[in-house]
Amino acid sequence: MSVVSKFTFNINQDQISNYAKEQLLPRVLFVGTLFALWYGLTYTLTPRLPTPMSVGSEAMTILVEGDFIYHMSNTFRRVFISFFFIWIASIAIGLVMGLSTFGENYFDMGIVVGLTVPGIALSVIGVMLFGLSEIAAHVIIFSAAVPLVTLSFWEGVKDIDVGLIHMSRAFDFSRTKIVKSVVLPQLIPHMLSAGRLGLSISWKVCVIVEFLGFGNGIGYMLTLEYSRFNMEAVLAWTALFTMIMLVIEYAGFKSFERRYLDWRESVEIQGGIA
Numbered sequence: 001m002s003v004v005s006k007f008t009f010n011i012n013q014d015q016i017s018n019y020a021k022e023q024l025l026p027r028v029l030f031v032g033t034l035f036a037l038w039y040g041l042t043y044t045l046t047p048r049l050p051t052p053m054s055v056g057s058e059a060m061t062i063l064v065e066g067d068f069i070y071h072m073s074n075t076f077r078r079v080f081i082s083f084f085f086i087w088i089a090s091i092a093i094g095l096v097m098g099l100s101t102f103g104e105n106y107f108d109m110g111i112v113v114g115l116t117v118p119g120i121a122l123s124v125i126g127v128m129l130f131g132l133s134e135i136a137a138h139v140i141i142f143s144a145a146v147p148l149v150t151l152s153f154w155e156g157v158k159d160i161d162v163g164l165i166h167m168s169r170a171f172d173f174s175r176t177k178i179v180k181s182v183v184l185p186q187l188i189p190h191m192l193s194a195g196r197l198g199l200s201i202s203w204k205v206c207v208i209v210e211f212l213g214f215g216n217g218i219g220y221m222l223t224l225e226y227s228r229f230n231m232e233a234v235l236a237w238t239a240l241f242t243m244i245m246l247v248i249e250y251a252g253f254k255s256f257e258r259r260y261l262d263w264r265e266s267v268e269i270q271g272g273i274a
Contacts (some may be wrong), residue, residue: 053117058236067221068240075210075217078134079202082141086198087140090149096158097150107150115145119205127212137209144205149198155192192253203245 035052042049048268051059062068095104097111122144130136160183168178220239225233 032214038078043161048231050235053160054232055235055239058232059240062233062236062240071217071221072241072244075203075206075219077136078209078217079199079206082138082145082206083199085138086145086149086202087148087195088143090153090194090198093146094153095157097154098160104154109152111147111151114143115151117203119144119208122211123205123208127209132213137206137214140203140209141199141202144197148201149194152190152194152197153187158189158196159190159249160186171205192257196249196253198244203241207241 037137038049038052042051093107096108098104122140126136126140127145127164130139164182164186165178168182173181206217207222211223212219213223214220218237222234223238225237
């Protein structure tokens with residue numbers, strides 16, 4: 001083996017070792033801890049709680065029968081159509097609030113009211129106004145998520161380093177280059193945070209809306225299995241729903257984060273925390 005190939009092999013080994021230690025090990029330990037607690041609750045405090053094995057078996061049955069794809073696709077449609085309009089409205093309002101004192105004072109009371117009203121209250125009011133319809137689902141999800149996502153964008157715009165913008169103007173940067181090279185890199189962390197927050201709220205509110213009486217979707221299936229008092233199925237649907245969210249997080253948000261925010265230095269306390 002040549003010196004160059006040996007050096008490359010050692011680098012790859014170090015990268016794999018660091019990845020296993022820093023990325024895989026903590027997550028494996030978390031999953032192990034979760035299952036240990038689950039088993040502990042099953043056999044000690046809560047005997048009625050199904051074991052992970054029985055829930056896993058029920059989840060496999062749901063997947064094989066094909067119900068999951070049908071109901072998940074309906075929930076997906078409601079969530080992502082609503083999230084598209086949530087994203088556009090939140091960016092627009094957040095920019096207005098961050099760049100204008102009048103805009104901040106105009107919208108801030110609405111943001112506080114939106115943060116205060118519970119999602120279940122919005123769901124009940126929306127269903128009473130629009131009935132069990134797709135419009136009701138979109139309006140409810142939009143109303144529940146916009147205040148939180150807007151708040152994240154607003155804080156992001158306020159956090160922009162104005163000194164960097166002045167410096168870029170001194171170096172005769174074009175407006176396009178200022179936005180691309182100075183403003184966007186500072187907003188991306190807040191955009192990712194807003195995306196995660198908005199999507200999670202949209203999922204939860206959508207399930208609540210479906211729970212109130214829709215004929216399809218994850219919330220509908222949770223209602224159906226609850227009426228049968230089938231706890232294995234309730235947990236299986238919840239677990240499958242959670243797995244989809246994990247795929248979106250690690251295949252979507254995390255990969256985007258690695259690509260566009262790799263320049264940020266990680267903060268770590270040397271020697272650990274005493």
